[in-house]
Amino acid sequence: MGKYIMSLDAGTTSNRCILFDKKGNICSIAAKEFNQIFPKPGWVEHDATEIWSTQLGVVIEAMAKVNATSADIEAIGITNQRETTVIWDKKTGQPVYNAIVWQCRRTSDMTEKLVEEGHSKLINDSTGLVVDPYFSATKIRWILDHIENGQKRAENGELLFGTIDTWLIWNLTGGKVHVTDYSNASRTMIYNIHKLEWDEDILNLLNIPKSILPEVKPSSYIYGYTDTRYLDEPIPISGVAGDQQAALFGQTCFEKGDAKNTYGTGAFLLMNTGDTPVKSKNGLVTTIAWGLKENEVVYALEGSIFVAGSSVQWLRDSLRIVDTAKDTEYMATQVEDTDGVYVVPAFTGLGAPYWDPFARGIIVGITRGTSKYHIIRATLESQAYLSNDVLQSMVNDSKTSLKSLKVDGGASANNFLMQFQADMCQQEVHRPKVLETTALGAAYLAGLATGFWKNLDEIKENWSVDRTFSPEISKEERDKKDRNWQRAVERSFGWAKHIEI
Numbered sequence: 001m002g003k004y005i006m007s008l009d010a011g012t013t014s015n016r017c018i019l020f021d022k023k024g025n026i027c028s029i030a031a032k033e034f035n036q037i038f039p040k041p042g043w044v045e046h047d048a049t050e051i052w053s054t055q056l057g058v059v060i061e062a063m064a065k066v067n068a069t070s071a072d073i074e075a076i077g078i079t080n081q082r083e084t085t086v087i088w089d090k091k092t093g094q095p096v097y098n099a100i101v102w103q104c105r106r107t108s109d110m111t112e113k114l115v116e117e118g119h120s121k122l123i124n125d126s127t128g129l130v131v132d133p134y135f136s137a138t139k140i141r142w143i144l145d146h147i148e149n150g151q152k153r154a155e156n157g158e159l160l161f162g163t164i165d166t167w168l169i170w171n172l173t174g175g176k177v178h179v180t181d182y183s184n185a186s187r188t189m190i191y192n193i194h195k196l197e198w199d200e201d202i203l204n205l206l207n208i209p210k211s212i213l214p215e216v217k218p219s220s221y222i223y224g225y226t227d228t229r230y231l232d233e234p235i236p237i238s239g240v241a242g243d244q245q246a247a248l249f250g251q252t253c254f255e256k257g258d259a260k261n262t263y264g265t266g267a268f269l270l271m272n273t274g275d276t277p278v279k280s281k282n283g284l285v286t287t288i289a290w291g292l293k294e295n296e297v298v299y300a301l302e303g304s305i306f307v308a309g310s311s312v313q314w315l316r317d318s319l320r321i322v323d324t325a326k327d328t329e330y331m332a333t334q335v336e337d338t339d340g341v342y343v344v345p346a347f348t349g350l351g352a353p354y355w356d357p358f359a360r361g362i363i364v365g366i367t368r369g370t371s372k373y374h375i376i377r378a379t380l381e382s383q384a385y386l387s388n389d390v391l392q393s394m395v396n397d398s399k400t401s402l403k404s405l406k407v408d409g410g411a412s413a414n415n416f417l418m419q420f421q422a423d424m425c426q427q428e429v430h431r432p433k434v435l436e437t438t439a440l441g442a443a444y445l446a447g448l449a450t451g452f453w454k455n456l457d458e459i460k461e462n463w464s465v466d467r468t469f470s471p472e473i474s475k476e477e478r479d480k481k482d483r484n485w486q487r488a489v490e491r492s493f494g495w496a497k498h499i500e501i
Contacts, residue, residue: 283353
């Protein structure tokens, strides 16, 4: 048995490789950012070949840091930015277009037309998702429509589609394996989460040839082995989950009602609903959390907030009012409150529970006395407000009261934000010692498939809390803040639809 499980964390802004030991400790970590491409307002792309090369580069770097050989690696788990769509030439392995990122809103008109034509119910009943540009389906259609002979090449079996996990596995195995897992398939808007198969009716509706789609397997499964041109011995690739489902698994949210929030580029809240999908009436999506066996899955309710950590990047890179993300915690505490200022960071529209692709970011309540500290504080608070909106929807849908919230991701290290989150949801917020729970979840899934970890109980023993945040304001004060927040959000709705450019 190898010493380590290797986790490839293919995120939205960077690729990382982390080596974990049996106790779930981080033994080595390497990371590299890649380019963000913005061809038009609201459009977001990545170079898929750059994603592959940077991911391979950090594998070598992480292994070198601890002098690990291929023999030291028991298995590889992959977790990835979800919905991001890659289509490549089956023969050459070259992408036919840049990867269209989950944040991209270019297919807003296409999804609006699907809604107007009355297809929402079909899609929601089958996939558990709302019709939105966020998901992969309309991105696939857009690429096939915008490359030369795209539809014909797809129908002739010349092209392959994949989310980032599929793209990485295909490359790691030297083009031998074209596969995804249940969790990633459930984010495409073309996968039936009840029958666990690609949905023929939706494929026909969007005219997407089934031949371009990957095979769907459990999240803990030996999919294939690395090609020896990259690592000198074949290593099993045996765990895959979309980043948010991987974080739910890494946080050991194995019981029905367990919930977590990951603060990354966006913020993503998931609640385990067990082996029964819960249909949302409050703007959430029903998704597959993971599947450990063939034809057996665990479901989750999910709320996706498109802009969270990226709002702090905006403060740093665009407004230039902070030097580092870490500075925001200190600067937010330089004022007692926001002085009535609210920031709604709807830079790429609003996700759950609002689902308005035409919303845009606003700052309201500005006066002559407004300073950068108020704006910084309001930007941090917006992450907690948006998260609380989703949490309340989860409670209403699941008919289950929230006992506590587990948190992870970069911004969970911000004590000011975590305290405000506890205040707004009026529940305890638990931050674990290991914040890399997304990568850890992928590692656990990979290790379960090879016997590195025997069962879920053994994994659960690894989880430990770093700090617990308890509510410090009254429910009355919390409700007043929330009412003001709702007024601010309403003012962001539909802006891109009506503005003249």
